[in-house]
Amino acid sequence: EVQLLESGGGLVQPGGSLRLSCAASGFSFATYAMSWVRQAPRQGLEWVSGLSDTGAGTYYADSVKGRFTVSRDNSKNTLFLQLNSLRIEDTAVYYCVKESRDYFHSRGYLESWGQGTLVTVSS
Amino acid sequence: DIQMTQSPSSLSASVGDRVTITCRASHYIDTSLNWYQQKPGKPPKVLIYTASTLQDGVPSRFSGSGSGTHFTLTITSLQPEDFATYYCQQSYSVRSFGGGTKVEV
Numbered sequence: 270e271v272q273l274l275e276s277g278g279g280l281v282q283p284g285g286s287l288r289l290s291c292a293a294s295g296f297s298f299a300t301y302a303m304s305w306v307r308q309a310p311r312q313g314l315e316w317v318s319g320l321s322d323t324g325a326g327t328y329y330a331d332s333v334k335g336r337f338t339v340s341r342d343n344s345k346n347t348l349f350l351q352l353n354s355l356r357i358e359d360t361a362v363y364y365c366v367k368e369s370r371d372y373f374h375s376r377g378y379l380e381s382w383g384q385g386t387l388v389t390v391s392s
Numbered sequence: 393d394i395q396m397t398q399s400p401s402s403l404s405a406s407v408g409d410r411v412t413i414t415c416r417a418s419h420y421i422d423t424s425l426n427w428y429q430q431k432p433g434k435p436p437k438v439l440i441y442t443a444s445t446l447q448d449g450v451p452s453r454f455s456g457s458g459s460g461t462h463f464t465l466t467i468t469s470l471q472p473e474d475f476a477t478y479y480c481q482q483s484y485s486v487r488s489f490g491g492g493t494k495v496e497v
Contacts, residue, residue: 304487306489313479313489313490313491313492314428314430314436314479314481314489314492315489316481316486316487316488316489319486319487328486328487330486330488331393364435369441373483373486373487374483375422375424375483375484376424376441376442376483377483378426378438378441378442378481378483379426379428379436379438379481379487380438382435382436382437383435384435385435
């Protein structure tokens with residue numbers, strides 16, 4: 270069974286930083302692309318960032334480009350998202366998501382989701 | 393960037409109804425369109441991928457169609473467990489979601 274366990278969320282002031290982690294198990298982590306998707310309170314889903322199985326290809330939404338950095342450690346089955354220069358509008362639950370393929374294929378989809386970790390940006 | 397527009401944003405329905413949700417892409421996306429269901433307090437789960445392929449375990453009352461820029465999700469004979477929010481998502485150019493459609497009583 271695929272399990273994705275996010276951690277690292279919390280309360281941070283505007284301009285601050287956080288590092289989210291996602292511990293993956295139940296599948297061959299190193300052979301799948303991964304994504305981060307967020308959901309602001311009472312709002313819809315927003316895809317944030319993702320990367321290929323090897324980490325060679327990384328992708329970002331315009332809203333976070335230059336502020337967030339996605340990475341992975343395949344030896345530890347762990348996905349990361351470094352959040353810098355945080356803004357109030359970054360407040361959201363951040364989901365770790367397993368993609369259905371090894372890279373960002375046009376036929377791919379968001380196959381398995383974690384329970385999410387809450388990031389609150391407030392002074 | 394590809395923008396996804398869903399309609400309606402919400403709808404009222406009853407058990408047994410046929411429900412149709414529409415999703416439009418701002419640019420051509422072939423059949424690179426996926427549908428998700430989300431219930432309150434839970435992460436989304438995929439229902440349909442590549443526009444019309446039903447994910448394993450999803451009831452056959454759910455179906456998807458479309459290609460290019462116009463897509464639909466249909467639920468025939470709505471069941472109590474189907475009251476939820478539905479999102480479309482394109483994979484043609486990176487990833488992006490529609491705004492969601494809340495199906496309520």
